[in-house]
Amino acid sequence: MLPALHCPAVHTAESLAREISQWRADGHTIGFVPTMGALHEGHIALVLKAMEVCDRVVVSIFVNPTQFAAHEDLGTYPRTLEADSALLAAAGCHLLYAPSVEEVYPDGFATTVSVEGPAIGLESDARPHFFAGVASVVARLFGQVRPDIAVFGEKDYQQLMVVRRMVSDLALPVTVLGVETKREADGLALSSRNVYLSPAERMRAGRLNVILRDLAHALEDGEPAARALEHARILAASVFDAVDYIEVRDADRLEIVGEGPLARPARVLAAVRVGKTRLIDNVPANPARRG
Amino acid sequence: MLPALHCPAVHTAESLAREISQWRADGHTIGFVPTMGALHEGHIALVLKAMEVCDRVVVSIFVNPTQFAAHEDLGTYPRTLEADSALLAAAGCHLLYAPSVEEVYPDGFATTVSVEGPAIGLESDARPHFFAGVASVVARLFGQVRPDIAVFGEKDYQQLMVVRRMVSDLALPVTVLGVETKREADGLALSSRNVYLSPAERMRAGRLNVILRDLAHALEDGEPAARALEHARILAASVFDAVDYIEVRDADRLEIVGEGPLARPARVLAAVRVGKTRLIDNVPANPARRG
CATH class of the missing domain: 3.40.50.620 (HUPs)
Incomplete structure (x- = not known):
């Protein structure tokens, strides 16, 4: 060796x-x-x-x-x-x-x-x-x-x-x-804190990126931000032990965006808790994909 | 011209x-x-x-x-x-x-x-x-x-x-x-705010540097800081409309010094009010002068 x-x-x-x-x-x-x-x-x-x-x-x-x-x-x-x-x-x-x-x-x-x-x-x-x-x-x-x-x-x-x-x-x-964020096969963002996750928690953790990607796709398809967010939050609450936040922000200045369809490039960001571990993740959402 | x-x-x-x-x-x-x-x-x-x-x-x-x-x-x-x-x-x-x-x-x-x-x-x-x-x-x-x-x-x-x-x-x-601070003949530190002073206020303003120099000399002669400060504060209160502070601080980190004779290089600093004008000044005080 x-x-x-x-x-x-x-x-x-x-x-x-x-x-x-x-x-x-x-x-x-x-x-x-x-x-x-x-x-x-x-x-x-x-x-x-x-x-x-x-x-x-x-x-x-x-x-x-x-x-x-x-x-x-x-x-x-x-x-x-x-x-x-x-x-x-x-x-x-x-x-x-x-x-x-x-x-x-x-x-x-x-x-x-x-x-x-x-x-x-x-x-x-x-x-x-x-x-x-x-x-x-x-x-x-x-x-x-x-x-x-x-x-x-x-x-x-x-x-x-x-x-x-x-x-x-x-x-x-x-x-x-x-x-760009490196991810496991199921989408979980690599993080030094992932070592804290038990095997069962690790399974649930992978859902975060899926929920965020689905939310981004809904926004890119022109769904109003308020409705898309509500759906994602309900889903996340059913999977995770707590949802600190799921939000849509302006991609550049992170300013809060309106409740309607996206008008500018945005970022979907979230923090949730799985057991004692806090996970964060984010993905882009661009209005350009529409139409 | x-x-x-x-x-x-x-x-x-x-x-x-x-x-x-x-x-x-x-x-x-x-x-x-x-x-x-x-x-x-x-x-x-x-x-x-x-x-x-x-x-x-x-x-x-x-x-x-x-x-x-x-x-x-x-x-x-x-x-x-x-x-x-x-x-x-x-x-x-x-x-x-x-x-x-x-x-x-x-x-x-x-x-x-x-x-x-x-x-x-x-x-x-x-x-x-x-x-x-x-x-x-x-x-x-x-x-x-x-x-x-x-x-x-x-x-x-x-x-x-x-x-x-x-x-x-x-x-x-x-x-x-x-x-080093530039001063008028009577010791008043040059300041852009000196233009605010009326002639009578200008006369009084010159006393600040004199009081600070006397305080520094007393400290350099080994007088305990608490006593020298008390004397300077009483004097300043009789000359100025308000005394925001007169203090002795460590010359380098501006930490508060003890009440006794100076042990290290110090700075004497003050802010006072003359009419509506706030004046600040400071002078060094070094223990080395003693003995």
């Missing part, structure tokens, strides 16, 4: 800056994929996209405490650094940045980046401090890595829109790319 | 970016002085410092609405763009960036940068949203200008510390320089 590969790694902003400076001196463009580890095929798709568009790629692994609420799974969030490093090496990633909490939040750290607009509602209803945690750590990591391009998954669609908004508002010199 | 000079000016982020790119292509370093206009000798000292340390200097003039509270002087804040441009031209400033409110805050703008630590207390007690307004606009302007060095006055010492904290926390690629 061959020994597991390891991706070259740094653990401090200082070591990271040395690598980045060398790459800059060599004229390389830099891609960046921020993650919380527990990597799966969905993350690797982001890394491969970054490698496609940049000369050098940095992946960060940092389980960011400021985006977890007190009752959430910070303590038990899967941490699989050895396996993650092997996956990144196999994908050809150039550098793993795995800082400690003290490295990211040193003594005296005092800055929060908060976003309204796309961050209002949806995930924020259940997790009011989530996007401030995300935006702040992403801004700091962008400052440390200084990438040309950063890649995020559409799985966390609201997060992608929040990061785009922040980058635009702070005029940060980085291009944000979104990558 | 010679025609008044004018500083080359741009009014949009796009025009600004074109100038900046050309300078970068020519290998120039870039200095930046963000202001709200109504320029005086204090601002010009910042511009001259920037010109001393950088090849090209941009000064922004933008009266930032988000750092004014509803009852404050946004509407009447002095706007003197022609005179400002002439002063900047005389100082040799390379570019004036004077954006509109819509240019800085376009439709959909949704991001706030807030800082705790050095922003807690002092100015924040009277102006709770002030530093979030400052930090957010400075972050955006830094993103648009992308300077190597940004220069701020020590007159707004707490603001200087808040900007330093934000730059450090967001790992922004800019060095922040502070420049």
